[in-house]
Amino acid sequence: MATAGRRALAGLLRSVSSVQRCRTELRPSPFLLHCRGLCAGETRSHPSLVFRQLFDQTSFTYTYVLGDRESGECVLIDPVMEMVDRDTRVISELGLRLTYALNTHVHADHVTGTGELKKRSAVKSVIAKVSNAVADVQVDEGDTVKFGQFELEVRSTPGHTDGCLTFVLKNQGKAFTGDALLIRGCGRTDFQQGDPGRLYDSVHGKILALPDDTQLYPAHDYTGQTVTTVAEEKKFNPRLSKPKAEFVQLMNELKLPYPRLIDMAVPANMVCGLQELMK
Numbered sequence: 001m002a003t004a005g006r007r008a009l010a011g012l013l014r015s016v017s018s019v020q021r022c023r024t025e026l027r028p029s030p031f032l033l034h035c036r037g038l039c040a041g042e043t044r045s046h047p048s049l050v051f052r053q054l055f056d057q058t059s060f061t062y063t064y065v066l067g068d069r070e071s072g073e074c075v076l077i078d079p080v081m082e083m084v085d086r087d088t089r090v091i092s093e094l095g096l097r098l099t100y101a102l103n104t105h106v107h108a109d110h111v112t113g114t115g116e117l118k119k120r121s122a123v124k125s126v127i128a129k130v131s132n133a134v135a136d137v138q139v140d141e142g143d144t145v146k147f148g149q150f151e152l153e154v155r156s157t158p159g160h161t162d163g164c165l166t167f168v169l170k171n172q173g174k175a176f177t178g179d180a181l182l183i184r185g186c187g188r189t190d191f192q193q194g195d196p197g198r199l200y201d202s203v204h205g206k207i208l209a210l211p212d213d214t215q216l217y218p219a220h221d222y223t224g225q226t227v228t229t230v231a232e233e234k235k236f237n238p239r240l241s242k243p244k245a246e247f248v249q250l251m252n253e254l255k256l257p258y259p260r261l262i263d264m265a266v267p268a269n270m271v272c273g274l275q276e277l278m279k
């Protein structure tokens with residue numbers, strides 16, 4: 001065998017034994033660290049972590065179930081009112097108990113499921129303090145929401161609305177960006193407290209500042225994509241990869257039609273879906 005071929009084979013064998021060693025020791029080998037861009041999340045995902053991405057085909061909203069198998073506790077991020085039956089069924093089938101229903105922000109296109117969920121169980125609704133919405137728990141930058149052994153770090157990422165939050169699942173390489181960052185896009189900035197300059201700073205300072213292989217999960221996708229990474233968005237996001245001034249101009253010229261349900265959804269979400277509080 002030629003020297004180059006022998007060297008390549010020896011390298012491959014070293015990598016394979018390194019992967020096996022890592023699997024038994026449950027810590028990342030240099031080989032896995034090297035390939036994190038490809039297998040991010042999988043290499044760091046804790047065996048007790050339950051993660052499900054659910055979709056509402058009417059509002060194109062993603063709802064996330066995050067649970068801890070050991071304690072049985074779970075949270076929902078961005079539940080949709082009409083999908084509460086599905087969400088509670090999934091949670092019950094997974095043998096989990098819902099403790100918190102988190103809203104990344106006061107949505108304008110659908111009513112949150114948190115009100116309906118509260119009628120059915122002792123779940124606590126969560127939203128940003130600065131949104132001024134009624135909720136059991138109002139959170140702010142740096143707060144944490146715990147479920148079993150896992151923690152979501154709250155990052156304030158205003159710009160789409162002033163109360164937009166990103167939830168970072170600590171040590172698991174995942175973040176839930178709401179409408180601040182969408183896959184190859186971002187939340188619009190033409191209503192509620194929209195501000196493109198603020199959004200640009202939020203996304204660059206709080207989301208794209210996470211490690212490159214962090215998996216990013218948005219609140220919506222309109223094109224069938226499910227997940228992205230920090231590295232991909234830095235490179236390919238057609239809006240946010242631009243300089244700030246260009247981004248601001250682009251956002252100010254979008255001219256999108258308003259969400260169909262905005263006039264009903266915003267007031268309902270200001271009480272986290274408990275519409276009876278509005279009477």
Ligand SMILES: N[C@@H](CCC(=O)N[C@@H](CSS)C(=O)NCC(=O)O)C(=O)O
Binds near residue numbers: 107109256260
């Ligand atoms: N057609 C939908 C609303 C679509 C929309 O405006 N989506 C928002 C997030 S929900 S407020 C958005 O920020 N989109 C960004 C974009 O570039 O499209 C409806 O009528 O509900």
